Amino acid sequence: MTVFDGLAETDGDDEFKAWLSKLLDARLEIIAFVASQRQGSPTGEYEGLLKGSFNLSFIIRFGDGGPKAVIRFPKPGHIATAFRDEKVRNEAQFLRCLSEKTTTPVPRVVTWGTTEDSPQQVGPFIIMDYIDGTSLATILKQPTKTDQDEVILATDVDGTKLDYIFEQLADYIPQLSQLDFTTIEAIERPLTYNMNELATVVLSYPTSGFPTVPFTSTKRNLANDREDVKKRFIARHRFKQLISRYCLDDSGPFKPYCDDLQPANMLVNPETLRITAVLDFEFTNTMPAQFAYDPPWWLLLLGPDIWLERHTMEKFMTRYVPRMERVEARTNPDGSQSNLLLSDRMRDPWATRRFWFDYGIRKSFDIDAVYWAALHKDGDDVLDEEMRDEMEELVDLKMEQLKAYKAEYEVRFYPRDWIQM
Template identity: 35%
Template sequence: MLTCKPYDDVAWAISTQIWEDWPELLRTDGDIYNDIGVILSEEFSDLEWTLFEYLSTGGFNTCFKMEFTNNCGAVIRFPLPGAVMFPEEKVRNEATIVQYVLEKTSNKIPIPVPSIVRWVETKESPSDLGPFIIMDYIHHMGSMGDLLEMPGRQRGQPPVLNPDLKPARLEALYGELAKIILSLSTLSLNRIGSLAKNDDSTWEVLHRPLSYSMNEIVQLGTLPRSKLPTTTYEKASSYFEFLAELHLLHLRSQRNEADILADVDAEVLADDFRRKFVARFLFRKLVRDQEQRKQWIFHDDGPFPVWCDDFRPENVLVDETECIAGVVDWEFTYTAPVEFSHAPPWWLLLKKPEDWPRGLDNWCVEYEKALQTFLVAMRKCEDEAIQKKLLVEGQRLSSRMRDSWKSGDFWIMYAARNNFAFDAIYWKKIDQRFFGPTTYEDDNICDIWRKRLHLLEPGEKNLMEEYVNLKLKDRNTWRLVWDPDEYTVGWIKRLKIMKEEREEREEREEREERKEKRLKEKQM
């Protein structure tokens, strides 16, 4: 099978460079560093601060911390330009959902989240720093990911589940995570999208759902920002249909195929494109077909529970007793189809199925072992919550998660949400369930699409050939068409100017040193 790079190389390089340079600028530029400290100290003007320092840079935020004499602390979080393609929206969504979770779980299964002190849009931001959130600092010893992962991981390497964890300990750690998943599933509204709080203190879904994958395909898949939704959804089927369309738009827009070596035969490349387009047309077909849809959408009209795309063990902070101290990183959280919550979490092995070095089938074998432990832990959490009257019998997730995995619904949810993983999943885990069995070996799985061509509509076949011809024509000639936000564009310009100024200063200092050295040599 011909394989293409998952991300656009040029977009990846630009994003990575900003990810490295921007936090360094905030840490080392005296004026910017002081401005950030002033923002925090003024926000807590009634407290005396004892320490202000750079805290960390993750995948989407750079954080600074201030500590006070009362042993409390605060964090200011700035969205990373180049990684967050919708910074204003990201900050608003995160601040809003944290407030919602804090309010709505107080009398249910509690989820410890940091209290939001203030969040600021770019137009209100001092020193042109852009949008940010100020929140309480959660004291912690590490993350749940630290407790679950294999020890000795090098920086930059993805985590993997520690195979030496005792079953009882693994169950206990999974149990802490299960409580959060269970609690989120009990919070629901009547539309799919991002939340807002009304003037009368009621909550409503008023904004589009901004997902992890939507941000990612604009950042690294060269999809124009204008192709993303601008609306909320009242039915799960409508949202799934949009996700199916997004897969097609992504494939049409991404220029990663331009990175394929020039000696790859054009017809081989064309068939690879056709295979990908056929998969996406068929996925859209099973979403649109009402009879097929009935097999995996059971709650089309909602209500729709809160769903966090980026919820995973690394974002769950733990204290000295290995209990949860707080849950952070809520930026890609929205109300979503019930079926998302009914699928078991992908992160039980910590590593995604498409990244598993021994292949998808082996991932499934290892995942099923971990899943059995997780479902036992979830069942115990449900029993405890029902006993405390925080949950009713019909709200259990454990049996629904077991069914989702057994039926294969898990893979539909995963493929729908993960654009860059779609091609690793569809043919092996979705196609034969809905369109009939076919025999293949791993080395010729790429030929299955030929047996499915008769299932496409005539218009789809014509459109596919049109797209394939365009891609072949543009092969190795495309230039990056990146669609960053104004925040990112502004920081790229500032970083360039500051880099030039630094280089000029360094050159001037070198000239002065050489001049001084020559003078000393003459005096000798």
């Protein structure tokens, strides 16, 4: 995986910390605001805090004994500030679409609003019903000792337990692929998980208007050394050549796709394993249909990109393929023709390696690892003279940029050491 820009990450963390202080100072006003949205305006009381990668939520209980509520705010610095209102608008409206057109269990949206609508203008928000449950990832993961340990599917997970979970998901997920749209977009312009990553961990990434032509530059710390630059250059050029092979249909219809649909964002009843809620649809877009038909990337909980970085392709395949086959079996347990079509659609991208192309093209920070592990063929690293010259120019440029990045990093984070040098 390509490392993030440490300077941009720190700027984002600093922005989040400053906002968090403002949010906590406004807590009483926020609680009263949530209570005012309830019929009869009962008294509200703070019950707890929910912390996620992109959102922070207050749990509110009410004096009338009615169901609890959650007010959720996107975290500035972890969600690009320019995207926060847009993100909330997208998710609130997509949740409404899901509740109307599918049986997927999603929280009921009480109301939502922009930064301007919020108490003390702390940020855009969604107020939803609170839903009890335990993260599905917690139920399925290998026991860990610390929060920093890998979240990975337990090797001894009960097969019957998995089958029941997959049967539920095999009902919910295909319903998304049955919704057709004529354009690629969110509610307005596309806003993907990857776009937000670029905007939060790359300095000076444009947020008012996304680039519509190929990038002419990369972040300064893209590569660690000269050989790393060469491998990334080859990977990107060869990946581009795969587009004609793996992009099936540019004309639609397009299907809803959420990059972050995974067990960590699903709640289950820990006793019955019934899925009680599917959460976090903030980066849902209507996308090429082939994404919706890929086998789920999250079957081992840990993403394929991390597997390729920390383990091996062989180890990934050994663990992943049996789980994928189990999903296929649960997708079509009765042999019906409609479900058989879905099962076949899942099998084809795996057999043709389109699964890896689709995964890499959605995740720009992981495209190199995906290309070299799954899509590279012997001889593809041989370049003609013109390409070699272009590559050598890029190598020199990236080494100069890396030197400048490291110098700025040292001055910012180790100023005394830099002065002594």
